[in-house]
Amino acid sequence: MFYKNYTAYGSKAEIGINTIKLGMMRVMKKNEPGKYLYVPVWDFLGNRTDMDETGRTHALPFGDQSYATINAIDGSFINRDWGY
Numbered sequence: 001m002f003y004k005n006y007t008a009y010g011s012k013a014e015i016g017i018n019t020i021k022l023g024m025m026r027v028m029k030k031n032e033p034g035k036y037l038y039v040p041v042w043d044f045l046g047n048r049t050d051m052d053e054t055g056r057t058h059a060l061p062f063g064d065q066s067y068a069t070i071n072a073i074d075g076s077f078i079n080r081d082w083g084y
Contacts, residue, residue, distance in 0.1 A: 011053060015067055017046040022072060028084045040072035 069078040
């Protein structure tokens, strides 16, 4: 479906998707700055465990986070950092 790199130099990360939820998200309208739409989205939630070069693992303490958000209308990937 898609690929996203979550590794840092010399380390590895494992992402586990625990839940997929259907919800709504505000996204910017294409080519119309300052205007937004609410669209249905599939949100892939999970957790991440990092492994350093010695093999020790470190789970992030934030609980489940969104690792992928897909527009439920057209299937396009939504970048939560960019808002569209």
